[in-house]
Each structure stands twice: as C-alpha cells, then as structure tokens.
Amino acid sequence: MSPDETDLSMNSPSPIGLAAHDVRVADDLLSLGWPAKPWMPATTHDGQTVHDVIVVGAGQAGLALAFGLAQQGIAALLLDRAPAGFEGPWATTARMETLRSPKELTGPAMGVPALTFRAWFIAQHGQAAWDDLGKIPRLQWMDYLRWLRRVTHAQVRNGCEVTDVQPQGEARVALQVSQRQPDGSQVQAQFLARRVVLATGRDGLGGPSVPAFVRDVPRTRWAHSSDAMDYASLRGRRVAVVGAGSSAMDCAATALEHGATSVDLLIRRADIPRINKSKASGVPGLTQGHYDLPDAWKWRIRHYINAQQVPPPQGSTLRVARHPNAYFNQNCAVTSVQESAGAEGGASQLEIHTTQGVFEADFLVVSTGFQMDWAQKPEYATIAPHVRLWRARRPADADEADAELDGSPDLGPAFEFQQNTPGTCPGLGRIHCFCYPATLSFGSIAGDIPSISDGARRLAGALASLFYREDIEVHWARLQAYADPELTGQEWTPADSSLRVRR
Numbered sequence: 001m002s003p004d005e006t007d008l009s010m011n012s013p014s015p016i017g018l019a020a021h022d023v024r025v026a027d028d029l030l031s032l033g034w035p036a037k038p039w040m041p042a043t044t045h046d047g048q049t050v051h052d053v054i055v056v057g058a059g060q061a062g063l064a065l066a067f068g069l070a071q072q073g074i075a076a077l078l079l080d081r082a083p084a085g086f087e088g089p090w091a092t093t094a095r096m097e098t099l100r101s102p103k104e105l106t107g108p109a110m111g112v113p114a115l116t117f118r119a120w121f122i123a124q125h126g127q128a129a130w131d132d133l134g135k136i137p138r139l140q141w142m143d144y145l146r147w148l149r150r151v152t153h154a155q156v157r158n159g160c161e162v163t164d165v166q167p168q169g170e171a172r173v174a175l176q177v178s179q180r181q182p183d184g185s186q187v188q189a190q191f192l193a194r195r196v197v198l199a200t201g202r203d204g205l206g207g208p209s210v211p212a213f214v215r216d217v218p219r220t221r222w223a224h225s226s227d228a229m230d231y232a233s234l235r236g237r238r239v240a241v242v243g244a245g246s247s248a249m250d251c252a253a254t255a256l257e258h259g260a261t262s263v264d265l266l267i268r269r270a271d272i273p274r275i276n277k278s279k280a281s282g283v284p285g286l287t288q289g290h291y292d293l294p295d296a297w298k299w300r301i302r303h304y305i306n307a308q309q310v311p312p313p314q315g316s317t318l319r320v321a322r323h324p325n326a327y328f329n330q331n332c333a334v335t336s337v338q339e340s341a342g343a344e345g346g347a348s349q350l351e352i353h354t355t356q357g358v359f360e361a362d363f364l365v366v367s368t369g370f371q372m373d374w375a376q377k378p379e380y381a382t383i384a385p386h387v388r389l390w391r392a393r394r395p396a397d398a399d400e401a402d403a404e405l406d407g408s409p410d411l412g413p414a415f416e417f418q419q420n421t422p423g424t425c426p427g428l429g430r431i432h433c434f435c436y437p438a439t440l441s442f443g444s445i446a447g448d449i450p451s452i453s454d455g456a457r458r459l460a461g462a463l464a465s466l467f468y469r470e471d472i473e474v475h476w477a478r479l480q481a482y483a484d485p486e487l488t489g490q491e492w493t494p495a496d497s498s499l500r501v502r503r
C-alpha cells in the first residue's frame, strides 16, 4: 500500500457510496469546464441533420472518444447493435474470471481521477476492499463501463446495426442502419455524418480466424472461442480446444466447470509462451510516437510481438490446470478433423488428427484468434476495395510475411482511411478507424485498456482540427461578425491631450 493510500483509508474508513461519488464526478466535470461550449456550425443536407461525428461502437473506445470529443465541444452520436449495457465482449462472449490488465490502469477515464475504475470501486466498497482486490472481475468491468456511460452522458443508440457505410464525396458519409424496435422488428434508417469513426473492437475489420481443418465439419460439432454459446451443453462430453492463448484457457476452464468429461488442449507449439512482450513495449514514447516511427520500425515491432505470441494469464492457466481431467498436449498440431461413427455403432464423434496421433472428442473449440477479413464485414463492402493497406507499403527489409500486418489499413494522422488510388472513393478519409486494426499505424492505442484514453484524446484533437480547417470560412465570418463588447465606452473619459503635452 502506498503512503497516499494509507492516508486515504484513514480519512474515509467507509465507502461514500455511488450516489455521493456521482456528485463528485459531476463537480469534477464542472471544474474542468466539461463539456466545452459547442462551436460547430449546424449542418443539414436536403433537410436531414448531418451529425458532426457518428461513432460506430459504444464499447470503451467509443465511450472514451465521445468524452474526448465533448472536451472539444463536439457532439458525437454512438450507434451500437448490442443491447444497452452489453457492448463489447465482457458480458457476452468473454469467459475469463478477471481482466488481464492490472487494476491500477486508468483505462477510459480520460485523465479525470473520479472516472477511474479505482475511484468507482472505492466509492462503493472502500479502501480496504480495493487493497484486497487482485484483478478486476470481468463482469465488474462491464458494470463500470455502464456507469461511465451514464455519468459522461454519452449519447448512445443501442439496437442499431450499421449495415452500409457510404462516403458521399467530400462532404459527408451516409450510414444505413437497421434499428431494432421494442417489438423485435427492424426498421431501416439512414444517418448522415460529417465524419464516422469505427470503434468496432478487436475484430473491428474482420472476424474469427477459422482454420481450414474445421470448414467441412458440421457446425454443431465445433465453435470458435468468440462464439456466443452455452457451455452447459458440454456437460458429459469430451472436448478438445485448439490453441493455448488466453481465450483457449478461458474456454477450456468454462467447459470443465460446466461438467465436460475431459478437455484436451491441442497446442501446436513445443511450449506455451511465457513472456508477454507487448507489456514491455507499452511506454509513453510508443503511445505518443509509434505513428511517427519509420515504417521499418513499426513493422519490426509489431511483427516481433505477433510472432512471439502473448501467453495466457497465469490465473487462467491455473483455472484449467486445477482440473485432473485437463490435458495440455504440446507439440500437437492439428492436421485434419472428421466426424465418424462411434466404435461399435455408438454415437458419432470427432476424430482429430494431429502430429501426435488421433484424438477422439465430442466437441471442438477453435481458439485461433481474429483476423482482418473484409469479407466478414459486409457493412464495409462499399469502401473495402478502396482502402489502402499496409501490403502496398511493406518495408523492403520486412523479410518475414505477416498476414495481419499486410492486411492492416494504412491510416492517415487522424486514423482516417486512405484511398488505394486517389480519386476513386472521394470522402473515404471521412471514415476513421479507431479499433484494433489501427495498431500497425498507431500502436496499441485504439482499444486496449492501457492507452485507450491517449488514443481517444489524439483522435478527438485531430477531428477538432479537421473540422476547424474545413469550416474556416464560417469561423472567419463569425470572427468578423463578432460584436460582443467588453467595454461600453462609459468606463473612461478621453483626455484633452493638448493640456497634457509640452509644446
């Protein structure tokens, strides 16, 4: 415990409660002059409102950005297809007990102490509970994000799925949106925005990476680790999990906790990675300066982190290993999978062929991560062919192939997409990529907890600057028309200078 924390716990031995904390937040925001005064000209097109910024996605990235934009006096509308309070993976597809991130990180608090997870937690549970807390429970993080959304007054419309994104020249972007109605029906609507930000998460421009060996296996026999699925259905079944990353451990543990007969982890590597290299790269210099690095350095760092692979958290690994019916099979690459009739006419099963031999299982989970794959995002079909990718910019000395890096968008300084061939998709630069695929261009500042506020501040500032330049005629006219006197002319009497000077 730090000396400061000792003092705090002595000053407030019992929690102040969330209602009192909300008052503190409101006061802090008032002190910071938040939100800043609006200054953007209202825009319409054919009588329809053109929003200044529409953010697709109201996870932690979208929330942080909306707050950052409000600090710049810019209103943002957030659209999310998820129901309210279920944005992102935390309460839907994630299965870990706790976050990997240390509890002390300030995440999407945007530099406001009262908005941190720590402040929110202590207000409700007290200092002693904070000192005792190991890592942040997954669902508690979701609760925190729900609260953050409320106290920062984020304007979110849930149940709104963006189905098409169309730049309309150098003026605006049209979004086709399917809106879920209270009766379950869908209504189609068009939204217009001057700028659109895709804050769409880890699989923001793609989806699950699915190995070829399961493509012909009936879908009832396998799932990707990111699929929504009721793991109670695995009770009494033999399960195999491909992979050894954090999600593989979470899926294996969840299956075991739901009564799977056994779980075989099929691990291609001879050993499970032990060191999380991305932790060492997370210094402020990278956060602020990755974008300005020469291409060769950007590539080298990201490729190295990808190739080294991130180990599963220790807690997640122990959560699996404590089960006697969990088997860590290393050096075990899957070569093919078939559904076959069971022995002696028994129930059918999976035969999983590996470099170690054939495993028999009833269900397979592939925990093989995510990939950039526009085909999995039909909502971007209009723009996808025009987006310049790093493939076209790969440094000459990049000796090793890296599909993820090749497929990453080559972003401009405001996270904006750039055109493959200039002139073929005017307005593409009005769409900004604030999600995981921005990592090669900007470093990890567009989604993960450690630097999400840095990324949001950077993007909000860049958008304010772009808007100002675009509207400079309006601001010039306003400057000239400005006529709010600070003096009335009654404050002083002009002197008769002739009486004051020596002739």
Ligand SMILES: Cc1cc2nc3c(=O)[nH]c(=O)nc-3n(C[C@H](O)[C@H](O)[C@H](O)COP(=O)(O)OP(=O)(O)OC[C@H]3O[C@@H](n4cnc5c(N)ncnc54)[C@H](O)[C@@H]3O)c2cc1C
Binding pocket: 056, 057, 058, 059, 060, 061, 062, 079, 080, 081, 082, 086, 087, 088, 089, 090, 093, 094, 095, 098, 099, 100, 101, 160, 161, 162, 163, 199, 200, 201, 202, 247, 379, 434, 435, 436, 446, 447, 448, 449, 450
């Ligand atoms: C299982 C898991 C565990 C993780 N654990 C950690 C961790 O411990 N620490 C850490 O720093 N990072 C972690 N991450 C990485 C990262 O922090 C999370 O992915 C986080 O959710 C990113 O926040 P986000 O706001 O960028 O995206 P998300 O939280 O994924 O939010 C994106 C939102 O966009 C919406 N959306 C997408 N497409 C559309 C569309 N077409 N129309 C409307 N809405 C759309 C989605 O519904 C979603 O709510 C984890 C990721 C995963 C998958």
